[in-house]
Amino acid sequence: MLFAPLLGAAFSPLLVRALGHNAAWILALSLFVPFLVFAGHIDTVAAGGIITGGFTWAPTFGADFLWKLDGLSLTFALLISGIGTLIVLYSGAYLKGHPGQGRFIAFILMFSFSMLGVVISDNLLMLFIYWELTSITSFLLIGFDHEREAARRGAYQALLVTGGGGLCLLAGLLMLGQLTGANSISGLIAGGAAIRDHYLAEAALVLVLLGAFTKSAQFPFHFWLPNAMEAPTPVSAFLHSATMVKAGVYLLMRLYPVFGEMDLWQTALPLFGGVTLLVGGFLALRQTDLKLMLAYTTVASLGLLVMLTGIGHEKAIEAAVLYLFAHALFKGALFMIAGVIDHEAGSRDITKLGGLGRAMPITFAAALIAACSMGGIPFFAGFMAKEEIYAALTTGNLAMIAAIAGNAMMFAIGFAIALKVFLGPAVETPKHAHDGPVLLMAGPVLLAIMGLAVALVPTELHQFISSPMASAVLGASAHVEITAIPHISLPFLLSLLTIVLGAVILLFLDRVRAAASRLLDIIGWGPDRGFDQFVSGTVRGAWHLTRFLQPGRLEIYLTVVFIVIALSLLWPLFAFGELPAWPSWPALQIHEAAFMLIAVIGLVAVLIARSRITAIVALGIQGFAVAVLYLLFGAPDLSFTQFMVETLSVVILALIMTRLRLDVTDRRPLGHVLFDGAIAIACGLGFALFLLRAVEIPFNTELTEFFSQYSKIVAHGANVVNVIIVDFRGTDTLGEIAVVTITGLAILALIRLRTAPVTRTFNDPDLEERERI
Numbered sequence: 001m002l003f004a005p006l007l008g009a010a011f012s013p014l015l016v017r018a019l020g021h022n023a024a025w026i027l028a029l030s031l032f033v034p035f036l037v038f039a040g041h042i043d044t045v046a047a048g049g050i051i052t053g054g055f056t057w058a059p060t061f062g063a064d065f066l067w068k069l070d071g072l073s074l075t076f077a078l079l080i081s082g083i084g085t086l087i088v089l090y091s092g093a094y095l096k097g098h099p100g101q102g103r104f105i106a107f108i109l110m111f112s113f114s115m116l117g118v119v120i121s122d123n124l125l126m127l128f129i130y131w132e133l134t135s136i137t138s139f140l141l142i143g144f145d146h147e148r149e150a151a152r153r154g155a156y157q158a159l160l161v162t163g164g165g166g167l168c169l170l171a172g173l174l175m176l177g178q179l180t181g182a183n184s185i186s187g188l189i190a191g192g193a194a195i196r197d198h199y200l201a202e203a204a205l206v207l208v209l210l211g212a213f214t215k216s217a218q219f220p221f222h223f224w225l226p227n228a229m230e231a232p233t234p235v236s237a238f239l240h241s242a243t244m245v246k247a248g249v250y251l252l253m254r255l256y257p258v259f260g261e262m263d264l265w266q267t268a269l270p271l272f273g274g275v276t277l278l279v280g281g282f283l284a285l286r287q288t289d290l291k292l293m294l295a296y297t298t299v300a301s302l303g304l305l306v307m308l309t310g311i312g313h314e315k316a317i318e319a320a321v322l323y324l325f326a327h328a329l330f331k332g333a334l335f336m337i338a339g340v341i342d343h344e345a346g347s348r349d350i351t352k353l354g355g356l357g358r359a360m361p362i363t364f365a366a367a368l369i370a371a372c373s374m375g376g377i378p379f380f381a382g383f384m385a386k387e388e389i390y391a392a393l394t395t396g397n398l399a400m401i402a403a404i405a406g407n408a409m410m411f412a413i414g415f416a417i418a419l420k421v422f423l424g425p426a427v428e429t430p431k432h433a434h435d436g437p438v439l440l441m442a443g444p445v446l447l448a449i450m451g452l453a454v455a456l457v458p459t460e461l462h463q464f465i466s467s468p469m470a471s472a473v474l475g476a477s478a479h480v481e482i483t484a485i486p487h488i489s490l491p492f493l494l495s496l497l498t499i500v501l502g503a504v505i506l507l508f509l510d511r512v513r514a515a516a517s518r519l520l521d522i523i524g525w526g527p528d529r530g531f532d533q534f535v536s537g538t539v540r541g542a543w544h545l546t547r548f549l550q551p552g553r554l555e556i557y558l559t560v561v562f563i564v565i566a567l568s569l570l571w572p573l574f575a576f577g578e579l580p581a582w583p584s585w586p587a588l589q590i591h592e593a594a595f596m597l598i599a600v601i602g603l604v605a606v607l608i609a610r611s612r613i614t615a616i617v618a619l620g621i622q623g624f625a626v627a628v629l630y631l632l633f634g635a636p637d638l639s640f641t642q643f644m645v646e647t648l649s650v651v652i653l654a655l656i657m658t659r660l661r662l663d664v665t666d667r668r669p670l671g672h673v674l675f676d677g678a679i680a681i682a683c684g685l686g687f688a689l690f691l692l693r694a695v696e697i698p699f700n701t702e703l704t705e706f707f708s709q710y711s712k713i714v715a716h717g718a719n720v721v722n723v724i725i726v727d728f729r730g731t732d733t734l735g736e737i738a739v740v741t742i743t744g745l746a747i748l749a750l751i752r753l754r755t756a757p758v759t760r761t762f763n764d765p766d767l768e769e770r771e772r773i
Contacts, residue, residue, distance in 0.1 A: 001034040002067070002116055005084075009109035016102030024092025024439060027105055028085045031112055035081035038074060045074050046464045048477075052122065052186075061125065062183035068122035071468025075321075076119035076250055079328045084112045084238065086443035090336055091234040093439035094343060104144055108238065111137040118247055122184050124173045131169065131211075134244050135162045141239075142231040154230040157531060161214050161224045162244075169211025169251075175204040176258075185254060189475065192258040205259050208251070209268060216248025216302045219276040223528040226283075226295040233339030236291055237443075240298045240331050249305045249324065253317075257475040260312045269310020274402040276303025281409030285505070286516040290338040290348040290417055294331065297374075297410045301327050304389070304406060307399060311392065314470070318480045319388035321469040326373060326381035326451065333370035333447035334417060337363055340440055341421065346430030350416065355426030359433040362441055364422040366448040371418035373451035375411040375502060376495055378486040381455045386498065388482050390491035404498050411502025416509055455484035562679050569686025573693065580692035592632055599625035611665055612657055620650040637721050652747060659751050 008030025015023035041051055054066035069077070088105060095101040114137050117130030136159070143155030177183055179198050180191035188195070195201050212218075217225040225245060229236055239245055252269070259265045280300030287293045301323070308320035340363050342348045345356060357364040369380075376386035386407060393400035435441060454461045462480040470478035486492050505512055520526075550557075573579050588596065602622025609615035623646035630639035668676070707720050707728070717723035725733050 001037045002113065002120065004030045004034050005109040005113040005116070009106040009113070012106035012109065013102035016105065021092040021096040021101065021439070023102070024089050024105065027092075027109065028088040030109055031081045031084040031088060034116070035078065035085060038069075038077045038081060041069055041074060042078075042464050045069060045071055045468050048468075048471075054122070057126075062123075062177070063125040063129075064123050064183070065126065066122040066184055067120040068186065069120060070472040071465075071470070072250070072253055072321075072472035073119045075325065075465055075469045076246075077116060079325075080112060080115050080119065083328065083332050083443075083447070084108070086332075086336075086446060087234050087238045089439050090237070090339070090443040091232075093437050094234055094339055095232065100144065104141075104232065104234075107137060107140045107144065108234065111141060111238070111244075115244065115247065119250055122186055124177055124183050124185065124188070127185065128166070128170050128173055131215075131247065132163065132166050134247060135159055135166060138162070138228070138235075138239065138244050141235040142228045144232060144235070145230070148230065150227075151230040154224075154227040158224045158228050160535070161221055161531075165211045165214025165221070168207045168214075172204050172207030172211065175200060175207065179204065188255070189257045195258055196262055201259075201262065202264050205262060205264055208255065208259075212248035212251045213272065213306075214248070215251070216245055216306065217276075217299050218248070218272050218303060218306055219279050220527045222276060222280065222299045223526070223531060225299055226292055227528070229289075229291045229295050233291065233335060233342065236295070237332050237335035237339065240295065240335055245298060245302060246305075246324065246328075249302060249309065252306065252309050253320070253473045256309060256312065256317070256473050266310060266312060269312075270307045270399055271310075273303045273305070273307030273310055274399055276300065277307060277402050277406035279303075281406045281413075282516060283520075284413050285409060285509070285512050286520060288349050288351050288513070290341065290350060290421075291335070293350070293413050293417065294334055294338060297413050298331060300406050300410055301331070304403065307402070308389065308392065309473075311399060313392070314474060314478055315388065315392035317473050318466065318470045318478060318482075319385060319392045321473065322381075322388050322466055322480065322482070323385035325454075325465060325469075326385045329447050329451040329454075330370040330373040330382060330414075333366060333444045333451070334374065334414070336440075336444035336447070337367045337370065338417070340436050340444065341433075343440065344431060344436050345433040350420060353421045353427055353429065354424045355422070356429075356433050357422035358426070360422070360435050362435045362445065364418075366441075366444045367418040367422065369448040369452055370444070371414040373448075373455075374414035376407060376498060379452065379455055379484045381451045381461075381484070383486075383495070384455060384458065384482045384484050386495050387491045388480075390494040391482075391489075394490055400494075404494060404501070407498045408501035408505060411499060412505035412509060412512075415502070415506050419506075420509075458483045559676070559679065562683050566679060566682035566686050569690050570682060573686075573689055578693055580689055580696055583692055592629065595625045595628045595632070598622075599629070613654060615666075616650055616653045616657070620646050623649070656747075656751060 008027045012023070012027055015026055019026070044051060051069040052067065054064055056064050058064070088108060091101070091105055091108060095104055098104070111134065114130050114133035118127060118134060121127045121130055139155045139159040142158055143151050145151045146155075176188055176195060179195050179200060180188055182188055182191055195204070214221045217223075228239065231239075277300045280296050280298070280303055284293050284296030284300065287296060305320050305324055305327075308316045308323070338348060341353065341356070341360070344360065344363075345353065347353060373380040373382035376382045389403055389407075390400070393403055454465075462482075466480040467478055470480060486495075599622050602618050602620075602625060605618035606615045606622065609618055623642065627639045627642035627646065630636075630642055666673075707724060711717055711720045711723040715723040715727035717727065
């Protein structure tokens with residue numbers, strides 16, 4: 001069932017081309033069928049069962065297809081596949097007639113596959129692979145309208161932030177795997193005590209938190225989520241209701257049994273979650289775009305979930321799972337409603353909308369029901385979640401104050417969409433407003449009604465969803481008992497206080513929005529602008545570093561290379577006391593001494609030559625003399641190679657001299673000559689000392705005996721050297737021939753190259769910025 005969305009994605013373009021937008025009915029089955037399969041396991045999981053399975057994929061790397069369905073993963077799987085089904089149907093109407101509709105639905109299905117993999121995977125590396133696949137597929141979805149710069153920016157911003165966090169997560173998971181020796185999440189949970197006692201536990205936790213915080217847009221990584229609103233509305237509804245943005249929350253809940261008792265966990269999560277809750281709610285008040293208003297309340301909701309997970313006692317976890325489930329329903333509905341308003345009325349700006357209730361009665365009803373759940377009105381799922389939240393925070397600490405303030409701001413945003421858009425005098429809209437077709441309306445209406453329906457059957461909700469999910473997070477049996485019927489208690493009084501505060505904010509929303517705008521204008525700088533500055537600074541730094549390391553002058557490259565070679569040879573010899581002993585001078589015969597003298601004369605001729613051509617020829621003479629010495633000392637193969645190399649070197653260098661515009665003689669200043677000479681002497685000295693030290697080591701005859709024994713038997717060759725070159729290391733020889741061939745072609749290209757006039761330097765960020773100015 002995991003691969004069913006991929007199957008649908010493969011056929012999506014063909015089906016949309018054949019059936020048009022009605023292909024959505026068929027493509028939705030690729031998520032609806034898995035939904036039915038997952039739903040078939042509800043009874044088993046509710047009874048405390050855990051469904052596991054899988055098979056080996058890459059055991060060397062510890063990557064196996066392992067899956068695990070418990071209360072947590074099953075709830076997420078149901079939300080992803082169930083809401084995903086509605087999203088595919090919604091996309092059929094929303095993008096009707098769009099030339100890229102087939103591609104878009106394919107992206108949605110690939111994204112669904114990735115998210116299902118994240119929540120059901122029990123293998124650490126597979127979890128990371130699915131995790132990164134969600135980043136890649138969300139990049140494709142956010143940047144779907146790639147002709148707009150804002151869409152491209154939102155896509156690569158989301159990819160950079162979540163992808164960077166993903167790398168931190170990979171490091172954290174590998175570290176956890178090393179600490180426990182386990183490659184599965186179940187193994188990590190089983191070894192939780194050993195992890196917490198290890199001195200690297202906090203480092204691993206920080207890496208995991210970076211992955212989770214970037215994915216779930218926790219402060220200060222929250223800025224990418226509103227910018228992802230450049231995606232088409234079906235994407236926004238899917239990301240915000242059930243999928244990617246909750247992946248970080250899922251991971252934190254999954255690892256709660258491992259880290260939940262650590263002080264860092266109980267400090268960092270409430271702190272960052274609480275700040276994210278307040279920042280998200282406050283930024284939502286400033287917005288006038290319906291999607292942005294909802295996006296920032298999602299940021300606030302994610303902060304609330306992280307804060308509750310960090311507090312961590314049983315009541316807080318029960319509140320977190322209830323709020324997560326309720327949030328998926330009302331936020332999915334409201335996002336799709338925002339899309340319906342935009343699609344059918346032609347605008348998402350709340351200041352340009354009003355009085356749409358008569359023209360869009362079904363949309364109005366769905367928006368009002370969803371807002372009641374979001375606002376925590378009694379008899380709705382959101383009310384149960386809010387009651388449970390306040391029951392968990394009755395100690396009167398800062399977390400409770402943050403929860404009241406955040407919930408009040410979200411109440412105001414929810415009802416601003418449900419009331420200000422649909423009530424009051426009718427406002428002329430760009431399009432003639434009316435309710436959408438059934439494909440467009442099915443999703444928001446069904447999700448909104450579910451927010452009411454599940455609250456009316458709390459026993460079944462807790463038995464099949466809430467309690468198994470809380471039990472999976474806690475690692476122990478939990479029983480959620482809250483109902484949607486109000487009763488006098490401290491949590492209910494706090495709920496009433498939240499509603500009153502939210503109503504006051506809603507009543508003065510325009511003034512609050514103006515005040516928030518003024519305050520944010522005074523603050524000025526924010527993480528979103530900081531991201532641009534970071535990216536710009538990175539590009540500019542890379543440019544200047546590249547210019548420093550590669551200025552385009554060949555002599556600098558060669559100087560750096562030879563300095564590194566000299567240091568690599570000399571430093572170990574001196575640092576580790578590996579200098580060779582002074583060699584004994586061999587007794588040379590007259591002809592041997594003559595050729596050695598010729599080699600020395602050749603070197604001297606190179607140094608005193610008045611023209612480059614003369615130096616090249618003298619260098620060749622020195623090389624030929626060395627080749628003769630190889631021949632005299634019993635190495636004819638090496639001698640032949642040396643002759644070939646020296647001949648080709650002289651010919652090629654002489655040919656290059658005729659093509660390049662160089663001075664006839666070397667006119668470098670004395671300082672350059674001395675500097676280059678010092679480098680040359682260092683390299684020569686290094687090679688000489690290294691070779692002398694190498695020949696002092698006792699000769700290992702193991703390879704000699706091997707090749708002598710097997711050359712005739714295996715390769716059927718009497719010449720051991722030939723057999724080694726052609727048979728035993730034939731692949732290496734082929735590679736060497738290829739390198740020589742490529743080098744020759746490159747030299748030929750250089751000889752034939754004609755220098756073009758340089759008018760500008762490409763990829764210069766400074767120049768591009770100056771041109772923009």
